[in-house]
Structures are given as structure tokens and as C-alpha cells.
Amino acid sequence: MKFKAHINIMPLKELLDPQGKAVTSSMTNIGLPEIENVRIGKSINLEITADNADVARTKVDEACRKLLANQIMESYEFTVEEIA
Amino acid sequence: MKFKAHINIMPLKELLDPQGKAVTSSMTNIGLPEIENVRIGKSINLEITADNADVARTKVDEACRKLLANQIMESYEFTVEEIA
Structure with a gap:
């Protein structure tokens, strides 16, 4: 199954x-x-591409932590939905 | 009244x-x-800060067109909601 994710990465409020x-x-x-x-x-x-939405969410979270967001300076949130 | 707006600016699909x-x-x-x-x-x-949500939306749209988005290369969308 194919999903699309939308991720928002913002500078932390304290910074x-x-x-x-x-x-x-x-x-x-x-x-x-x-x-x-x-x-x-x-x-x-x-x-x-993932077997189900839970797996997709786990992978997107991993991508955010490992590559997309710098958690020292940024917070992230995302939504995942199946592509029709 | 005070509103907060969230704006997404993305590169055009064609680019x-x-x-x-x-x-x-x-x-x-x-x-x-x-x-x-x-x-x-x-x-x-x-x-x-605006008198109502419609005025707020018009102002945010103006900010996007004049300053935030480059409409030759980017599309934008936004949501406006009142701050409780």
C-alpha cells in the first residue's frame, strides 16, 4: 500500500x-x-510504501528523527494518509 | 480579535x-x-489582529502574495483560526 505523509518541522518555541x-x-x-x-x-x-498505516507512521517518524528534523532546535509533527 | 494562521508553501508540481x-x-x-x-x-x-476571520484571511493572502511566496515557483495554502 502507498501512503503520503505531510510533515511540519518548526523551530522550538524556546528558540x-x-x-x-x-x-x-x-x-x-x-x-x-x-x-x-x-x-x-x-x-x-x-x-x-508500507504494509499498513502503522508501519508507514513508524517509518516516517524514523525519517524525521534520523534525517529531516534536528531535534535540538526543531519539533516535528506529521500526518499519514493512504493514497487512493 | 486575534487569529493565528498556518501557511504551507510548496514548490510547484511542474518544477x-x-x-x-x-x-x-x-x-x-x-x-x-x-x-x-x-x-x-x-x-x-x-x-x-483583525476585526473578523474574513479580514484576517485577506491579510494573510496579501502577505503570501507580496512577501512569503514566490508564485512563479511556489504554490501556497493556509488556514486561519481564532486564538481562544
Whole structure:
């Protein structure tokens, strides 16, 4: 069976996010001062072949821990759904 | 009223995603060959002050078009919800 996963990786709340801070400042310059606290992370889509959704979730979690997310600085969450 | 928005910005399907291709190859090296078609984009969270959800959505859309997304290479989608 084939599944698709959507992963969100965000900088931890405790940490500064310089890129987000810069974008927050720019919002005022483009006339949108009502936007604040911008935080920027990564959005990852992937496809995975697995026997069932549980196995797929385990594999995606492994990919996040081993390669995609740096858990010292980032947190991740993901959803897995079967491809019709 | 205060809202939070979550924005996903992904490279257009028609375009190559070299970062995603590199990560797809790396999956085999870390023992996860069942993962393929990795595509990497940006995930953005922000807070916005607006009179109602419609105004908030219009402002977030404006921020995406003017600053956050490059519509020649990227597509975006977002959700807006009120902060309790």
C-alpha cells in the first residue's frame, strides 16, 4: 500500500527564529503591521510504501528523527494518509 | 480579535525540487528506500489582529502574495483560526 505523509518541522518555541523575526519586521514595511510573531519552518511531503498505516507512521517518524528534523532546535509533527 | 494562521508553501508540481531529490536519495542511505518523491517547502506560522476571520484571511493572502511566496515557483495554502 502507498501512503503520503505531510510533515511540519518548526523551530522550538524556546528558540529565537531570526528568519521569522526578519519577516515580521518586513510585514510593517509592506503595510501589514497587524501581522506578528512569524515563525518559519519546513513543510515536507513524501510518499511511502508500507504494509499498513502503522508501519508507514513508524517509518516516517524514523525519517524525521534520523534525517529531516534536528531535534535540538526543531519539533516535528506529521500526518499519514493512504493514497487512493 | 486575534487569529493565528498556518501557511504551507510548496514548490510547484511542474518544477524540479533539487533539495527534495537530494533528500529522497539520502533516504536509501539511511535504510528507508520505501520513501520517495520527497518535496520540501516552507511552513509558516503567524499571528494577526483583525476585526473578523474574513479580514484576517485577506491579510494573510496579501502577505503570501507580496512577501512569503514566490508564485512563479511556489504554490501556497493556509488556514486561519481564532486564538481562544
